[in-house]
Amino acid sequence: MNPTTSRLSRLEAIDGLAYGGDYNPDQWPEDVWAEDARLMREAGVNLVSLPVFSWPRLEPEPGRFDFSWLDRVLDVLWSQDIRVDLATGTATPPAWLIRAHPEILPVTADGVRLEFGSRQAYCPSSPVFREHALRLTEAMARRYGHHDAVVLWHVSNEYGDHVSRCYCAVSAGHFRRWLQHRYENLATLNDAWGTTCWGQHYTDWEQIEPPRRATGPINPTQRLDFERFSSDAMLELFRAEVELLRERTPQLPVTTNFMSLFRELNYWDFAAVEDIVTDDAYPDPADPVAHTDAALNYGLMRALKNGQPWLLLEQAPSAVSWRDVNVPKPPGRMRLGSLHAIAHGSDAAMFFQWRAARFGPEKFHSAMLGHRGVASRSYQECRDFGAELRRLAELKGSRVESRVGVVVDWDAWWGLDAPDSLPSARLDWLHLVRTWHRALYTLGFTVDPVRATGPFDGYDVVVAPNLYLIDDAVTAALAGYADQGGRLVVGPFSGVSDREDKIHPGGAPGPLRSLLGVSVDEWWPLPDGHEGRVKLGATTLGFTTWAEWIDAESADVIATYDDGPLAGRPAITTRRAGAGTATYVSAGLDEAALRQVLGPICRDAGLTPHDTPSLDVEQVTRYRDGDRWTFILNHGTVPARTDVPNGTDLLTGDTVSGPVTVAPAGALVVRHTRS
Numbered sequence: 001m002n003p004t005t006s007r008l009s010r011l012e013a014i015d016g017l018a019y020g021g022d023y024n025p026d027q028w029p030e031d032v033w034a035e036d037a038r039l040m041r042e043a044g045v046n047l048v049s050l051p052v053f054s055w056p057r058l059e060p061e062p063g064r065f066d067f068s069w070l071d072r073v074l075d076v077l078w079s080q081d082i083r084v085d086l087a088t089g090t091a092t093p094p095a096w097l098i099r100a101h102p103e104i105l106p107v108t109a110d111g112v113r114l115e116f117g118s119r120q121a122y123c124p125s126s127p128v129f130r131e132h133a134l135r136l137t138e139a140m141a142r143r144y145g146h147h148d149a150v151v152l153w154h155v156s157n158e159y160g161d162h163v164s165r166c167y168c169a170v171s172a173g174h175f176r177r178w179l180q181h182r183y184e185n186l187a188t189l190n191d192a193w194g195t196t197c198w199g200q201h202y203t204d205w206e207q208i209e210p211p212r213r214a215t216g217p218i219n220p221t222q223r224l225d226f227e228r229f230s231s232d233a234m235l236e237l238f239r240a241e242v243e244l245l246r247e248r249t250p251q252l253p254v255t256t257n258f259m260s261l262f263r264e265l266n267y268w269d270f271a272a273v274e275d276i277v278t279d280d281a282y283p284d285p286a287d288p289v290a291h292t293d294a295a296l297n298y299g300l301m302r303a304l305k306n307g308q309p310w311l312l313l314e315q316a317p318s319a320v321s322w323r324d325v326n327v328p329k330p331p332g333r334m335r336l337g338s339l340h341a342i343a344h345g346s347d348a349a350m351f352f353q354w355r356a357a358r359f360g361p362e363k364f365h366s367a368m369l370g371h372r373g374v375a376s377r378s379y380q381e382c383r384d385f386g387a388e389l390r391r392l393a394e395l396k397g398s399r400v401e402s403r404v405g406v407v408v409d410w411d412a413w414w415g416l417d418a419p420d421s422l423p424s425a426r427l428d429w430l431h432l433v434r435t436w437h438r439a440l441y442t443l444g445f446t447v448d449p450v451r452a453t454g455p456f457d458g459y460d461v462v463v464a465p466n467l468y469l470i471d472d473a474v475t476a477a478l479a480g481y482a483d484q485g486g487r488l489v490v491g492p493f494s495g496v497s498d499r500e501d502k503i504h505p506g507g508a509p510g511p512l513r514s515l516l517g518v519s520v521d522e523w524w525p526l527p528d529g530h531e532g533r534v535k536l537g538a539t540t541l542g543f544t545t546w547a548e549w550i551d552a553e554s555a556d557v558i559a560t561y562d563d564g565p566l567a568g569r570p571a572i573t574t575r576r577a578g579a580g581t582a583t584y585v586s587a588g589l590d591e592a593a594l595r596q597v598l599g600p601i602c603r604d605a606g607l608t609p610h611d612t613p614s615l616d617v618e619q620v621t622r623y624r625d626g627d628r629w630t631f632i633l634n635h636g637t638v639p640a641r642t643d644v645p646n647g648t649d650l651l652t653g654d655t656v657s658g659p660v661t662v663a664p665a666g667a668l669v670v671r672h673t674r675s
């Protein structure tokens with residue numbers, strides 16, 4: 001057994017799918033703990049996360065640790081057979097550390113040093129912070145690394161949630177070292193950053209600073225490198241804790257909780273360091289399409305480790321407390337949201353948090369046990385769902401089926417997020433990816449995010465909504481995919497720049513030119529409020545934001561611009577590429593338009609898109625060996641009639657087949673009858 005597999009086997013100690021939440025016992029008098037553990041047990045809780053923000057309680061003075069209270073908490077939990085996702089406690093440095101070393105406090109791009117008084121008040125590059133964090137981690141590992149209740153290390157908490165970029169002098173030094181490692185000498189850096197433009201030439205490393213607020217648009221490559229550096233700086237911190245834990249407790253798996261599709265950190269890199277992916281998901285109950293974006297986020301979580309099951313570590317039982325308007329989840333929606341994550345490969349449904357706080361910034365955040373205690377709706381729904389979840393235990397370890405991939409690339413994301421030096425600030429990477437994903441989702445597909453370099457095998461269709469930055473490795477991977485029979489679809493403003501954000505010689509789509517068979521002459525972004533039309537056969541498609549003047553060189557034109565200055569010019573092209581096809585979409589098509597383009601491509605690839613798109617009813621299948629389970633989820637507000645596979649609904653025990661009616665917020669989990 002390889003070390004990761006053996007560490008992951010520790011999670012088998014959790015009976016069935018993991019259920020529970022963040023637990024903050026240090027916010028409560030000790031006599032509450034026994035009641036907590038008893039009620040947790042009653043609610044079906046088998047895993048809790050703690051002590052996430054308890055550093056000052058664990059180390060009240062430098063180097064003096066007090067674990068007595070945590071010992072007692074773990075004993076109380078263990079007495080009720082509840083397992084622990086043990087936080088290293090390093091997410092927020094204590095006041096004594098900040099006052100002794102105020103330089104730990106992070107600094108914004110405007111030069112403002114952020115004060116103590118909230119959480120995560122540290123500069124990721126600070127060696128002082130790191131030294132103290134590692135000392136606590138080490139002490140935690142010694143004390144609890146072999147405690148029977150502990151099944152998982154939870155390193156820090158949501159890296160980058162409040163502070164993901166620091167512009168202080170220490171960060172500047174770290175940035176310079178990172179640049180020296182990347183470029184080796186100043187001549188290479190000057191060349192990469194194009195410093196001949198606007199007199200930016202550097203003659204000494206010490207002249208280089210983070211992209212703090214400047215007089216005008218900042219060098220885009222300097223900014224891009226700072227994005228990469230900042231993600232790497234946080235990763236370095238994460239890795240330091242992970243390495244220490246691996247040394248001290250090689251038998252325990254390690255994770256850090258992610259924040260879904262989060263711009264600031266390249267999660268492909270983070271996932272490679274940990275044993276299991278965990279995520280915190282907060283779809284807004286007020287947003288009627290939040291579940292489609294959640295499907296994309298959950299897809300990413302399973303994709304980050306090649307389909308390995310992940311854990312939903314946090315969600316809200318009802319309302320959160322950090323939006324302007326915090327709308328609660330109506331009855332049944334917590335259950336549906338939990339099943340949604342499980343459908344997409346999570347082996348857990350966990351919450352923030354167990355007991356509702358009485359004080360602090362999150363006192364209005366919902367909890368499993370609300371302020372009314374067992375009388376609260378959240379408790380009753382959580383308790384009922386805890387019992388129901390036991391019926392899904394057999395799903396643990398199964399994987400999700402997907403034949404469609406969407407390329408998620410942080411470099412492209414960061415490159416496209418330079419609002420003051422692009423043809424349009426309106427071409428939003430995340431919006432593009434979500435729109436393309438939603439088109440596929442509503443056609444009935446479960447979509448896996450994939451790395452720009454692949455692997456793509458197993459996918460009949462791969463879409464890349466935007467690859468603004470592209471290099472030869474990505475080009476070769478995409479070309480190889482099409483060559484082997486894949487259907488590749490590339491979105492607007494792709495293949496524009498190289499990894500140094502220099503426009504490819506000859507213009508876009510750069511190295512993709514022969515694969516796509518097109519050449520871009522000029523960008524034609526649309527002013528705000530304007531819409532354009534594209535003619536695809538007899539159909540007219542709408543678009544906003546973006547259009548391009550392109551020439552089809554070796555590609556067939558399948559759609560042309562229908563109005564405006566580009567009328568009659570190619571808008572969408574396709575060409576045979578090896579055994580597959582490569583399609584280019586040059587306009588900022590809306591979701592309905594994308595369905596018209598992507599539906600036939602999927603059908604051509606042997607997939608079966610819905611004839612009638614559905615935003616509300618989703619089917620996702622998990623499998624293990626010869627077993628398959630299909631989740632049928634109605635996210636909508638009206639009953640939905642839909643076909644289900646022949647089998648047994650695990651939630652009710654009923655035998656099902658053919659069309660069934662699923663109530664609003666209703667769900668089935670059908671174990672397929674083996675044929």
Ligand code: GAL
Pocket residue numbers: 157158161280282314316320321352362365
């Ligand atoms: C997460 C965080 C938790 C809690 C929660 C509230 O971002 O990890 O500690 O603050 O949000 O929604």
